[in-house]
Amino acid sequence: MQIGETSAELKKGGKHALARAITLVEDSPRFAGTLFESLGTRAPEAMRLGITGPPGVGKSTIISRLIPRILDDGYKLGVLLVDPTSPISGGAVLGDRIRLSEILKRNDVFVRSLASRGSLGGVSLATGAAIRLLEHWGADIVIVETVGMGQAGTDIAFLADVVFLALSPGAGDAVQTMKSGILEVADAYIVNKADMPGIPSLIASLEADLVMEDGSSPVILTANALKGEGIEEVWQRFRELRDSKMTGDKGLEFRKMRTAGELKFVTELLLRDMMWNDAGLTRRADELISAICNGRADIFGAALTLLEDAGLDSFE
Numbered sequence: 001m002q003i004g005e006t007s008a009e010l011k012k013g014g015k016h017a018l019a020r021a022i023t024l025v026e027d028s029p030r031f032a033g034t035l036f037e038s039l040g041t042r043a044p045e046a047m048r049l050g051i052t053g054p055p056g057v058g059k060s061t062i063i064s065r066l067i068p069r070i071l072d073d074g075y076k077l078g079v080l081l082v083d084p085t086s087p088i089s090g091g092a093v094l095g096d097r098i099r100l101s102e103i104l105k106r107n108d109v110f111v112r113s114l115a116s117r118g119s120l121g122g123v124s125l126a127t128g129a130a131i132r133l134l135e136h137w138g139a140d141i142v143i144v145e146t147v148g149m150g151q152a153g154t155d156i157a158f159l160a161d162v163v164f165l166a167l168s169p170g171a172g173d174a175v176q177t178m179k180s181g182i183l184e185v186a187d188a189y190i191v192n193k194a195d196m197p198g199i200p201s202l203i204a205s206l207e208a209d210l211v212m213e214d215g216s217s218p219v220i221l222t223a224n225a226l227k228g229e230g231i232e233e234v235w236q237r238f239r240e241l242r243d244s245k246m247t248g249d250k251g252l253e254f255r256k257m258r259t260a261g262e263l264k265f266v267t268e269l270l271l272r273d274m275m276w277n278d279a280g281l282t283r284r285a286d287e288l289i290s291a292i293c294n295g296r297a298d299i300f301g302a303a304l305t306l307l308e309d310a311g312l313d314s315f316e
């Protein structure tokens with residue numbers, strides 16, 4: 001199918017076209033440009049919720065509980081899982097899983113896994129692009145699940161309006177290694193598996209580690225996602241936090257900061273893609289590699305030569 005046809009179908013709300021479009025941007029960043037050009041004017045922004053945290057704490061289970069709740073409010077919903085190890089229905093109890101699979105057939109919900117391309121839950125170009133494709137498809141809300149621990153995985157803050165960090169007892173040790181990383185980019189915390197022992201001490205260690213800028217206490221919610229308890233609170237708090245963070249001058253500042261990060265990221269990625277797919281530059285690189293190995297050139301000199309050949313020689 002042609003890109004033009006795919007984008008027309010996608011804008012009409014076609015789930016197959018949306019899936020095809022996401023595959024296209026995953027497979028080739030270069031085609032993303034053509035695709036977005038054919039999609040035309042910018043789609044309205046969705047409300048974006050990031051749910052991150054160590055593996056196994058119940059992120060997917062929380063999301064599988066949020067899906068019917070959000071649809072009940074009449075919103076069109078897109079879910080991206082940058083964590084293929086944990087399918088969306090993986091955490092749900094049997095009866096719910098059957099019900100969820102029925103729900104996922106609806107036209108107002110779309111769930112898709114994305115490869116994290118090697119980085120630990122790190123978001124790829126495809127994640128940002130897929131969010132925008134979901135917006136063109138008409139999503140009001142987009143949820144992104146990522147694996148986030150310590151310094152790794154903080155990129156989610158560049159894509160989501162509000163980030164919830166999910167933890168569970170047993171992942172308590174993880175809190176110690178999370179300082180100055182994912183712990184700080186989170187807007188709120190979900191302590192999941194409330195049915196298990198160790199909840200109070202996990203909350204206490206979180207509170208001890210979190211000093212909010214304005215002296216207020218951090219938002220720490222508890223949930224038992226398996227039973228669906230605490231999910232309503234997650235949904236309500238998301239909307240409150242989103243409203244306060246994304247409106248007014250502060251919201252505009254945040255959007256700019258976020259856009260700057262993403263623009264840089266995408267530009268660098270496209271540059272890399274262009275350079276290493278250029279036959280002339282690849283040949284030149286091969287020559288330079290031999291020269292370096294033979295002691296006739298140094299790495300930095302060779303790199304600058306490549307950039308010069310690519311037309312990027314004006315370091316001012």
Ligand SMILES: Nc1nc2c(ncn2[C@@H]2O[C@H](COP(=O)(O)OP(=O)(O)O)[C@@H](O)[C@H]2O)c(=O)[nH]1
Nearest residue numbers: 055056057058059060061086091193224225226
């Ligand atoms: N006891 C208990 N187990 C849960 C709860 N929520 C999720 N789980 C289980 O924890 C495991 C990991 O859940 P999953 O949602 O895949 O975690 P993720 O890796 O963070 O996405 C699954 O076996 C779930 O059934 C909960 O509230 N209580």
Ligand SMILES: [Mg+2]
Nearest residue numbers: 059060083086
């Ligand atoms: Mg998961």
